[in-house]
Amino acid sequence: MAKCPHCGTEVTLNANPANSKTEVRREVKGLLKKEVLYSCPSCEKVLGFGSFFGGVITGRP
């Protein structure tokens, strides 16, 4: 389990409905090269950024 460095809330990447309160928020932008922003569900501060290829290349949403 990871903790938000800003407010100390435990956060998870799992999309488990029972844990939705602690699930890190993800905002995904882009069609081919996806940019994703992770933010804390409690204090809404940014936890990190990432990018991956999706869409027609990998079939990922």
Ligand SMILES: [Zn+2]
């Ligand atoms: Zn936080």
